[in-house]
Amino acid sequence: xxxxxxxxxxxxxxxxxxxxxxxxxxxxxxxxxxxxxxxxxxxxxxxxxxxxxxxxxxxxxxxxxxxxxxxxxxxxxxxxxxxxxxxxxxxxxxxxxxxxxxxxxxxxxxxxxxxxxxxxxxxxxxxxxxxxxxxxxxxx
Amino acid sequence: xxxxxxxxxxxxxxxxxxxxxxxxxxxxxxxxxxxxxxxxxxxxxxxxxxxxxxxxxxxxxxxxxxxxxxxxxxxxxxxxxxxxxxxxxxxxxxxxxxxxxxxxxxxxxxxxxxxxxxxxxxxxxxxxxxxxxxxxxxxxxxxxxxxxxxxxxxxxxxxxxxxxxxxxxxxxxxxxxxxxxxxxxxxxxxxxxxxxxxxxxxxxxxxxxxxxxxxxxxxxxxxxxxxxxxxxxxxxxxxxxxxxxxxxxxxxxxxxxxxxxxxxxxxxxxxxxxxxxxxxxxxxxxxxxxxxxxxxxxxxxxxxxxxxxxxxxxxxxxxxxxxxxxxxxxxxxxxxxxxxxxxxxxxxxxxxxxxxxxxxxxxxxxxxxxxxxxxxxxxxxxxxxxxxxxxxxxxxx
Numbered sequence: 001x002x003x004x005x006x007x008x009x010x011x012x013x014x015x016x017x018x019x020x021x022x023x024x025x026x027x028x029x030x031x032x033x034x035x036x037x038x039x040x041x042x043x044x045x046x047x048x049x050x051x052x053x054x055x056x057x058x059x060x061x062x063x064x065x066x067x068x069x070x071x072x073x074x075x076x077x078x079x080x081x082x083x084x085x086x087x088x089x090x091x092x093x094x095x096x097x098x099x100x101x102x103x104x105x106x107x108x109x110x111x112x113x114x115x116x117x118x119x120x121x122x123x124x125x126x127x128x129x130x131x132x133x134x135x136x137x138x139x140x
Numbered sequence: 141x142x143x144x145x146x147x148x149x150x151x152x153x154x155x156x157x158x159x160x161x162x163x164x165x166x167x168x169x170x171x172x173x174x175x176x177x178x179x180x181x182x183x184x185x186x187x188x189x190x191x192x193x194x195x196x197x198x199x200x201x202x203x204x205x206x207x208x209x210x211x212x213x214x215x216x217x218x219x220x221x222x223x224x225x226x227x228x229x230x231x232x233x234x235x236x237x238x239x240x241x242x243x244x245x246x247x248x249x250x251x252x253x254x255x256x257x258x259x260x261x262x263x264x265x266x267x268x269x270x271x272x273x274x275x276x277x278x279x280x281x282x283x284x285x286x287x288x289x290x291x292x293x294x295x296x297x298x299x300x301x302x303x304x305x306x307x308x309x310x311x312x313x314x315x316x317x318x319x320x321x322x323x324x325x326x327x328x329x330x331x332x333x334x335x336x337x338x339x340x341x342x343x344x345x346x347x348x349x350x351x352x353x354x355x356x357x358x359x360x361x362x363x364x365x366x367x368x369x370x371x372x373x374x375x376x377x378x379x380x381x382x383x384x385x386x387x388x389x390x391x392x393x394x395x396x397x398x399x400x401x402x403x404x405x406x407x408x409x410x411x412x413x414x415x416x417x418x419x420x421x422x423x424x425x426x427x428x429x430x431x432x433x434x435x436x437x438x439x440x441x442x443x444x445x446x447x448x449x450x451x452x453x454x455x456x457x458x459x460x461x462x463x464x465x466x467x468x469x470x471x472x473x474x475x476x477x478x479x480x481x482x483x484x485x486x487x488x489x490x491x492x493x494x495x496x497x498x499x500x501x502x503x504x505x506x507x508x509x510x511x512x513x514x515x516x517x518x519x520x521x522x523x524x525x526x527x528x529x530x531x532x533x534x535x536x537x
Contacts, residue, residue: 101256102482108486113479
């Protein structure tokens with residue numbers, strides 16, 4: 001049970017880390033043009049970078065959850081997973097955001113994928129937390 | 141130990157088997173729910189778009205029917221023109237109550253003089269309009285002034301700015317219409333006067349000027365008099381006004397209706413294949429499980445469990461897996477359809493509107509019932525067979 005949950009978290013962490021790098025506006029050759037002629041990346045690019053910072057610890061969470069045999073450590077890891085899941089959702093929606101136009105790939109693909117992945121990670125983490133609470137010490 | 145606890149222990153006892161049944165239920169419920177949501181969403185969207193247009197007949201230049209329908213439904217800008225004198229000819233036809241002209245325009249693509257790229261813009265005549273004007277009077281309390289506009293639900297003023305810049309002209313967005321799930325949601329509505337002013341200013345301020353051919357209109361919306369037959373009025377228009385095509389309201393968006401029907405057929409086929417394969421797989425799994433647990437069930441019978449109890453314990457296991465798998469599948473389908481709706485609209489090429497809450501609850505119920513009945517049906521025969529077996533024989537094997 002926990003091994004399956006861990007595997008799903010690792011796969012989703014990889015999606016969170018890799019997919020935004022290919023769906024942000026920077027990867028589509030779009031950037032903001034300044035009046036002095038220079039270009040700067042749009043905010044979806046910074047969201048994509050921030051998500052790498054969420055994906056790396058999530059891979060760790062998944063790996064530890066897969067090998068952990070202690071109830072305590074599994075509980076802490078599941079809590080951390082839920083917290084990271086919340087941040088996965090918050091980066092594209094509140095903290096940084098993505099481009100406003102519905103036509104842009106960052107809005108139609110990157111943002112929904114991150115939200116969906118975040119929700120699934122939170123759900124799995126909470127389920128793991130609840131199940132690990134109910135189980136005896138040696139459960140893995 | 142009660143029936144539920146026994147079923148739960150059996151589920152935990154063979155994790156792989158339980159996961160397969162769980163996944164089958166999840167796929168059946170999730171796929172059926174999203175398929176129904178997409179088809180119904182497309183139909184609702186078409187219906188709302190027709191209501192929004194509010195015309196009995198739309199008269200467009202001959203040969204431009206599909207282009208105009210695509211523009212109205214998918215928000216893809218179109219440039220079609222016909223002489224303005226057609227409007228007077230249409231208005232004089234018996235049975236026509238009002239004929240109102242519209243101009244179909246678009247913003248420039250990736251130009252610094254336009255803050256929105258390739259947006260579909262509809263200019264209307266406030267004197268004759270019967271589609272936007274009633275809404276304006278109700279919501280704003282006045283008509284649109286020069287430089288003002290209203291937009292579909294997805295039209296917004298760019299972050300940090302007060303107006304929308306189009307062709308170097310600053311337009312104030314006064315309000316947003318309710319969502320239809322169609323291209324009308326990405327469409328800006330403005331008056332003829334504002335459109336002409338934008339065209340005038342664009343000559344000096346835009347990368348490319350907005351061109352509105354003199355004495356031309358893109359389409360005429362017609363409302364027929366009460367008691368008149370729209371079909372005979374449309375026929376009259378076709379005979380008396382050359383170079384135009386009248387489209388009756390019920391016949392609007394035929395291309396999209398056909399597309400939705402094609403999509404429905406495709407989805408039904410995939411859904412049927414998924415359902416049949418899942419049922420066969422679940423049936424096989426429960427047969428295998430029943431065979432594996434022959435001794436265990438024989439002991440249960442020897443200890444006094446009735447045939448009915450054995451039968452019910454296997455069915456309870458199937459029901460628990462179906463409900464859990466179905467619930468997860470439904471939750472994922474709802475989330476994915478909601479989050480990826482823009483991508484769906486663009487990749488399938490059809491409009492889409494999310495269902496209302498009561499409608500969604502009904503659909504969720506339907507998805508759960510489908511998963512539950514499918515899994516229970518598949519487990520029925522193995523459960524019946526094993527419960528009929530003689531306990532002495534079962535324990536000896």
